[in-house]
Amino acid sequence: MVHPLLLPAGTPAIPVHCVAKADWPALRDGLPPVPRSFARAQGFEARPGQHVLLPDTTGALAAVMLGVEPVSPRRRDPFAPGRLAATLPPGNYALAGDIGDPNLAALGWLLTAYRFERYRKPKPITARLVLPERVDGEELTNLAQASALARDLVNTSAADLGPAEIEAAVRGLGETHDAEVSSTVGDELLTGNLPMIHAVGRASPRAPRLIDLRWGKEGDPKLTLVGKGVAFDTGGLNLKTDAGMLLMKKDMGGAAAAIAAASMIMQAKLKVRLRLLVPAVENAVSGSSFRPGDVLQSRKGLTVEIGNTDAEGRLILADALALADEEAPELLIDFATLTGAARVALGPDLPPFYSHDDGLAAEIARLSAAVNDPVWRMPLWPPYDGMLESKIADLNNVSGGAFAGSVTAALFLNRFVEKSRSYAHFDIYGWNPSTKPGRPEGGECQAARLTYALAKQLYGGR
Template sequence: MLHPLLAASDSASLPIWLADEKTWPEIAGKLPAQAQAFAKAQTFEAKAGTHCLLPDGDGNLLGVAFGLDAPDAKRADPFLPGKLSSLLPEGTYRFETTAPDPTLATLAWVLGAYSFDRYRKRSGKTVRLVLPAGVDGEDVTRIAEAVAASRDLVNTPTSDLGPDGIEAAARKLADRHGAAFRSIVGDDLLAQNFPMIHAVGRASATPPRLIDLTWGRADAPRVTLVGKGVAFDTGGLDIKPAASMLMMRKDMGGSAAALALADMIMGAKLPVRLRVLIPAVENSISANAFRPGDILHSRKGLTVEIGNTDAEGRLILADALALADEENPDLVVDFATLTGAARVALGPELPPFYTEDETLAAEIAREGLAVNDPVWRLPLWHPYQSLLDSKYADVNNTGGPMAGSVTAALFLSRFVSAARAWVHFDIFAWNSATRPGRPEGGEVQAARLMYSLLKKRYGS
């Protein structure tokens, strides 16, 4: 089934001529004289990202000219045609000339039309695209719908999406795909040995929980996804400044990415044994909040001194990663909005990733570029392990003022030892400004690249 913004065919569809500044004169020369004259009067030159609505002789819309990046542009964006779905008048269109990557152009068309309408209805219009030849419309639909659902989760404020709301979204996904589901809530976390998840979330009026979804044949390769589900982060007793709290509804962006990837995997019926683990908490403040200087026990058996209560994400991930590791999975992938240091190093559009598996690292880098979901590898620099030393416990949860993303990854690495491969993504989960295919607001990072990688690894 195709996405509502895609059409298998439409004889009345309007053409979109994709061109760059070099190819535009030849394309323009084949248009009707009226359209040529209009484009010239508008001084349209097919500069990247510009468009021109071209009339026919009766003043009706003949088609659309759209400017692409030059093939040798250093910053060419394969999502650029995604601008059109939010710009064009209502109707059905087709690419009259071939996009540089028709699949990514089609995906961007759908992703670019996304809007978060839960609290404010917008005047909607339907701008459809005829599926280009050779594009797998079902797969594009699968990806686009998974991304949209997870963008909705990130955009939803904590008043309507606490830890219980994250659980409800995961349960709904499990039911849709026939996956097994359980949730360990409140003091049951202590009884079942998840002490750090409990400690971080116990101050909230909504109890903390560990969400556990499983799907697929028991004898298939084991792929486990772990997503940080901090529904809101005050910073705890090391409270954040007010300005830093404004976007903290997105601190569950790791769980949203994990759910999006799980949706894609199950929808494509990839032959894997999938497990999704989401520690879902609210890092709040009350009389029973965990404190700086506390020493926590972990599922792994390591003791953790709390250097800062605002470094809570790694604590809940540690217990979940320890559980994942107990099954000796083939691959563990965790997604987390973990550190501001990652944004200082690489900015919001290029999340760092960490792994010691060289083959996996190469695959991730390649797929990130191939599907326009870019990431950049940073090192698990083991000499920095000493920055996590504690005088009283096995490890401190903070590593000092420098290399913050690296030391956070090193902290997590202490809780993964049996998995054949592990990768950690330190994502931002937000578009600070609208770009083609990526509207401002909640975003799903690194999930599409991992879906592409897993499809190539395991097939269907």
């Protein structure tokens, strides 16, 4: 099935001319008199992001002009040609001119058209795009729909999306793709040797759980995805401020990204034995909250002193990663809205990632640019490992200082991965503070498309 906003190549459509400012005079002078005069009257100069609707002699819409960045000196956003999807009037449109990578230009159209309207009357997008030549509409649909699923999950109020609802989303995915889904809930986490997931989630009336999806054929390469599923994070007894708590419905953005990547992989029927693990909790406050100074047992056998209950995501991930690592997957990847330090270092749009595998890291960096899913490698710097030392346990869950917060969080997680052939950790933000082409304000699906591209390159389809 192809996305409803996509039309077959060659369908008659209104052209959307993507033009750089330096090229505009030549294009303008070649226009018929009416649209040329109209463009001049509207003050169109092909500034990046500027657009104008041009009429024909009858007043009907004949063409759209969209200013884009030149190829140099700045890197043009590959999604820029799709930025008009949510603003153009109803009709069929075809991208023309210098659109760059046609796959990314068309994907930008679909991602821009996303709307989260669970809590208000829907306003459907009616600007449809004719597929550029040699662009796979089914592939674009897969990427756009999985990204929309992740965005929907992140945008949903925590009142309507707790651990059980995250599980329901995974089970729905399992039903669609004939995958096995199981969950370990509440006190079963203790008997199942997942004590840190239980400790973080036990204060909430909404039971914590580990959700486990398996898909694919036995004997295929094992790829395991782990996503942090904190449905809401109060900070626990180390309570957040009101401003710090305001966006904490997005603290399950890592789970959303992992779910989206799993969806893309299964929809494309890649030749992998896929496992998706989502530790899903609410970090709430009650008489049963875990406390600063507590020492928690972990699945791996390491004891963890709690320096801060607001560093809860790494605790639930550690148990899930230890479980995943026991199978020694060929590739293990986790996604987590883990640290504010990552945002200080790289901002909301550029998540850091960590890996000891230089070859894997190089491919992640290359594919990040190729599919316009930006990430940046940061070091698992061994000397900082000592910052996690505890005087009473094997390690502390925080460094106790203000420096290198994202690095020390990654080093903490790394303690729980031993047998996996390759491992990467993404410290994502999961949110767009403002609207950009292909990235509407609100929940965002980060690092999932590049993970899918990596899996596709490594393992191919069936």
